[in-house]
Amino acid sequence: xxxxxxxxxSLVVHEGDTVTLNCSYEVTNFRSLLWYKxxxxxxxxxxxxxSSGIEKKSGRLSSILDKxxxxxxxxxxxxxxxxxxxxxxxxxxxxxxxxxxxxxxTGTRLQVTL
Amino acid sequence: xxxxxxxxxxxFRKEGQNVTLSCEQNLNHDAMYWYRQDPGQGxxxxxxxxxxxxxxxxxxxxxxxxxxxxxxxFPLTVTxxxxxxTAFYLCASSPPNRGPLHFGNGTRLTVT
Numbered sequence: 001x002x003x004x005x006x007x008x009x010s011l012v013v014h015e016g017d018t019v020t021l022n023c024s025y026e027v028t029n030f031r032s033l034l035w036y037k038x039x040x041x042x043x044x045x046x047x048x049x050x051s052s053g054i055e056k057k058s059g060r061l062s063s064i065l066d067k068x069x070x071x072x073x074x075x076x077x078x079x080x081x082x083x084x085x086x087x088x089x090x091x092x093x094x095x096x097x098x099x100x101x102x103x104x105x106t107g108t109r110l111q112v113t114l
Numbered sequence: 115x116x117x118x119x120x121x122x123x124x125x126f127r128k129e130g131q132n133v134t135l136s137c138e139q140n141l142n143h144d145a146m147y148w149y150r151q152d153p154g155q156g157x158x159x160x161x162x163x164x165x166x167x168x169x170x171x172x173x174x175x176x177x178x179x180x181x182x183x184x185x186x187x188f189p190l191t192v193t194x195x196x197x198x199x200t201a202f203y204l205c206a207s208s209p210p211n212r213g214p215l216h217f218g219n220g221t222r223l224t225v226t
Contacts, residue, residue: 004156034214041219042118042204043157048214088157092212099145099164100212104156 002027006089006105013112017079021108023089024071031095033065033072034102036088043088046074079112086110116141118218120205125223127199135190135221137205144210146188150174151202151220160203163188192223199225 003026013019023033032050036043047056049065049072056063060079065072076083086109090102118139127133139146145164149157159172163182177196182188188207192199202222206215 036217042217045214045216090157095212097164098210098212099147099162099170100208100215101159101162102157102215104149104158106154106156 002091002093002103004089004091004103004105006087006108008108009106010109011111013079013110015079015081015112015114017112018075018077019079019110021074021076021087021089021110022071023073023105025089025091025103026070027091027093027103029094030067030091032092034090034092035063035072035074036090038086038088038107039084046087076110079110081112081114084110084112118205118207118216120203120218120221122221123219125221127223127225129225130194131225132191132193133199133223133225135192135203135205135223137188137190137218138186139188139205139207139216139218140186141207141209141216142185143207143216144185145208146182147206147208147215148172148178148180148188148190149204149206151204157204160190192225199223 007022035046047063052067086107089105121136147162148160161180163169179191205218
């Protein structure tokens with residue numbers, strides 16, 4: 001059975017701290033790993049990772065994939081209260097058609113306090 | 115602005131009633147999806163459609179039905195056969211090159 005596990009489940013930090021969120025996976029036919037941020041409603045896309053060891057960066061957020069050890073991390077530096085959200089990790093399997101089939105982890109709930 | 119519109123935002127129904135959730139997209143995406151989100155669980159795939167008039171069951175299709183008569187629209191019906199229908203339902207779509215999914219703002223369904 002395909003499995004995606006995120007840790008920690010929840011995290012409370014002070015503004016300005018750096019956080020690392022973890023995602024490990026056991027799936028057949030891996031194609032890519034995606035990170036989403038979900039504040040109240042729609043998850044918004046952050047990163048898609050397909051190759052090991054290549055860091056993707058967007059502002060204070062960065063992510064990297066290790067396909068040998070089957071995990072990814074999402075780093076957020078100099079956290080702000082606006083970073084408070086649930087961060088979702090999803091693994092895309094090699095599709096048989098044009099649709100993307102994702103298996104999601106349970107998410108990490110991050111709260112950034114003043 | 116292109117996007118995915120789900121309606122209504124909140125829906126309340128009595129047990130035993132069927133209910134239909136709307137999902138419309140103007141992104142010109144071929145593939146559309148329905149996910150269910152419960153507290154403490156990841157998003158779970160209910161149904162997906164790769165093209166008009168075609169759809170496939172996801173991991174938890176029992177008690178649900180869909181149709182795809184138009185490219186823009188992918189409504190989900192939660193039937194009375196669904197044992198635990200109370201949940202947050204998310205609709206998504208993806209472009210032809212299998213880029214990341216785009217999500218709607220969700221419908222929160224409460225069945226009492």
